[in-house]
Amino acid sequence: MKTISIGVAGCLLVALAACAGPGGASSSGTPSPSPRAAVELTSCGLPLRVTSPPRRAVSMEQGATEIMLTLGLADRMAGTAYRTDPVLDELKGDYDKVPVLAGQYPGREALLAAAPDFVYSMRASAYAPDAGGTRQDLAKLGVPAYLSSNDCEDHALIPASVSFDAVFAEIGDIAKIFGVEGRGRDVVADLRRRLDTAKTAARIGTNVKLMWYYSGTKTPAIAGRGGLPDTISTFLGAGNAFSDITQQWAEGDWETIARRDPDVIVLADLTRGGEGDSAEAKKAFLRSDPVASKLTAVKNDRFIVVPGSAMDPSIRSVSAVEQVSKGLQDLYR
Template sequence: MKTIPIRWGVAVAVLTLVTACGSGTATTNASAPRGTRVTSCGVTLEIPAPPRRAVAMEQNAAEIMLTMGLADRMAGTAYQTDPVPPELEEAYARVPVLAQQYPGREALLAKKPDFVYSMRASAFAPEAAGSRQDLAKLGVPAYLSSNDCEDRALIPATAEFEAIFGEIDDIATVFGVRERGQAVVADLRRRLEEAKRTAPQNRHTTLMWYYSGTKTPAIAGDTGLPGTITRLLGAQNAFADVKQQWPEGNWEEIAARDPDVIVLADLTRGGDGDSAEAKKRFLREDPVASKLTAVKNDRFIVVPGSSMDPSVRSVTAVEQVGQGLARLYG
């Protein structure tokens, strides 16, 4: 039996035993050489063969699969929040879009999926696909990112890039394309190290990551990916003391902290304050927000909203924020 344990840590390959950073444990069975068993957020998934009709429940999951050339293995995708990167546009266009947001259980099962993948637990809510346990009873294994486990106690204390790399390895293992996954991770590691090396170290610069909403803005606390990126770039998160990924903020508290720079998520889904331009308009017109130092000095950095959550785009966020800080502070 060839065993591929997946755990948090640094990837090391030793003959047939391979340890990689990730959210679960993938085991390849010798009697069914292409089957795997993966533990994802405490749920063991039995995958008898590489999936042929997978469904990605939101854009980040879809882009991880498409980056590994798996468009021909996908029966559907959903919940697009940003324009697809140019290099993935052609592949994305070949995958049926099942819903503007999450497809319901009936719409999902109508595609006869043999694997479901999401980076958000909300995809498996009763009004969406339903629980992963219920899908398993129907013979449909469903993988969930460790960044948003249903059981919040299973979510790591911080969102680290090693977890993203491990998740890519998990998915590559499930689909029998592990070498592709390793190549993707190697490139992301190279870019991440370069972004860290070239970023200006602004130890006293405070960033506020602003995701969505206007009356009650969703901002980044310390435990999500923005907190990790801020530390990697040598800056400070204005809400580093908040031990949540995306707490609801209020403008009086934000004004009291008065961040030096605001990192804006650019979302295309059309909600209140979703696009970067809508955020800028609000910030400049609101009687409280307009007095912020970052607003008065036009210190904004814009990144795609999907790159603020762990995904194949997350290294791009490090690059963009690092370049933005260099532009603002030279």
């Protein structure tokens, strides 16, 4: 893990205005956001109060980073961390302007050294004591921290299934926190339009069963019930071949998979470089394995490739729908 080894900034424990340059602007020259009433939300069971639009936010993993950049908030970001895939092409220019605090999660010292006034992650692991620190501890330092409802620390608070509406509501929350509600509404309206287009286009007239294959070869990680792959399958009029598995992701075995014999295999294309991570590595394994090579989907080359990061709820959820929709059209029309 790569971290920044500098001390905690002196302006952390005082009002950020005291660290601003002349005329109330930040030292980088970014104008101060207009005054407004405090935003009060509940995030994964904890109250969250943001008294003014953040100016030094830190995103703690790629999903949060891309939502903020899509909302045009690069100039309000003091840092980002844990990029798992190349950033979306349309966001790369803005991403390159934001300091990278760590290759994975920054430790508490590195996080606080960035003097954040808001922290955002879609993963509870970002707030582990050995990562950025708990949200409660950050709140005691006057740093509100937002966590996506799909990965609450208390699993009882996580919805039984992923919904696009929950992703859109989160985009709305972040837009409200930063005082860019209009921009948030525009982003969500465009995502809804793209969803409708992809759903209409994917009407293939048959109950195709999909297997979502994330990683691993001997014990493949496959999508069960309730996660984004299950939601996408249903949304497009297809089915998840393993919807009876109660976990969102579970380790499978090829003998069981062979008995289910899915019609199409959706492959996660992971860039981390481990065994069987890339889509091409998965295809090579499937074609050479004595059991997997007998699957109907493998024999008929029925593969759809989706970036690994698009298999979790994020701004990429809609593009995952579009990619699977197009893949089904290509295979069945």
